[in-house]
Amino acid sequence: MSVLIAIAITTGILSGVWGWVATTLGLLSWAGFLGCTTYFASPKDGVKGLALSMATNLSGVFWAMVIIKFSDMINLEIMGYVITAVVAFVMCAQAKLNWLSFIPGTFIGSCATFAANGDWALVIPSLLVGVLFGYCMKSSGIWLREKLTPSDTLPVTNPAAE
Known part of the structure; x- marks a missing residue:
């Protein structure tokens, strides 16, 4: 069995489990899938990928709230832009910091926050549990x-290459 098919099997099963967990806990299932996507797209694997995904998603939530709050304070449309x-x-420039170097993770966290109308208290656990599910899937x-x-045929390769 290829790595890709094995990951597809576990991703399928755990996606169904995530849907149930999200509903049960009152989380945003779509935001969890964004967190999962962040992990799968991360340039790092394992615990480093988990940490990088979570840090950049949280950063994105923060920056979205900065945009929302400052745009509300300055009630002039052009200033929002x-x-x-x-x-x-700043979201891109912060990537100079190693632990915030995954720019797409930052934008995913930000977009999730905008999509949830700034409900960061719901977005954060949804994203973070989603990242955990992504880690578990892979x-x-x-x-x-x-x-x-x-074991004699086991070189682990990039799953997309198989």
């Missing part, structure tokens, strides 16, 4: 492949 431009610059898929494939 200026604030957005400045904050988008790591359990790799585990499944290792269990179902003879």
Whole structure:
């Protein structure tokens, strides 16, 4: 079995579980899938990818709230655009910090916050649990492949290449 198919199997199963968890806990299932997407797209794997995904998603939530709050304070439409431009610059520039180096993760967190009308208290747990699910999807898929494939044929490669 290829790594891709093994990850597809565990992702399918855990996506259904996530839907149930999100509903049960009152979380945003779509925001959780954005968190999961952040992990899968992260340039890092394992715990480093988990931390990078969470840090950048949280950063994005913060920056979206900055845009929302400052735009509300300065009730002039053009200033909302200026604030957005400045904050988008900072969202990219902060990637100079290693732990915030995944720019798409920052924008995913920001977009989720805008989509939820600034309800950061709901977006944050939805994103973070989603990132955890992404980690579990990938790591359990790799585990499944290792269990179902003879050890002499096991070089772990990029799942998309298979």
